[in-house]
Amino acid sequence: MLNPEERRHYPRSNIKLPVVMIAGGSLVDGEIQDISLGGAFIRCPTMPNPKDGFHMVITSKGRLISIIAEVVWSDGHKFKSKATLSGIGVRFRRLLHGDRRVIANMVAESSTMSSVARLSMKIKAPLKGRKRRSGVINV
Secondary structure (H helix, E strand, O other), rough: OOOOHHOOOOOOOOEEEEEEEEEHHHHHEEEEEEEOOOEEEEEOOOOOOOOOOOEEEEEEEEEEEEEEEEEOOOOOOOOHHHEEEEEEEEEEEEEEEEHHHHHHHHHHHHHHHHHHHHHHHHHHHOOOOOOOEOOOEEE
16 A cells, blocks of 8 residues: 555645635634645644535735645544544645645745755754865765
């Protein structure tokens, strides 16, 4: 069986964004923990009806991104004999082209920043085991 990373169709990025889910006449506030063009992981106190699609609105840089999504999995546990929800995995079913581009840019920027941060950490790391010649570090 493939692990979730191998089944993903799109690159995923750890970006925290506020989200409001509208399902069955009620609003559920949550926070996106990671996102891709295909879906997201959302931390939320309750879950929209998993059988139906629902509407969600993400706020990013003053822009509202409107998405129709469906719950594909949920992560719940019991605390003091009460069931609580940690989060849900959602698949995007309908996403406007302009909003799709915004999400693609967010993921790309985050991936670029992560790569730069990793490179920066590598350069700042102690030179243990590395040879240094005239200002050049062999990595």
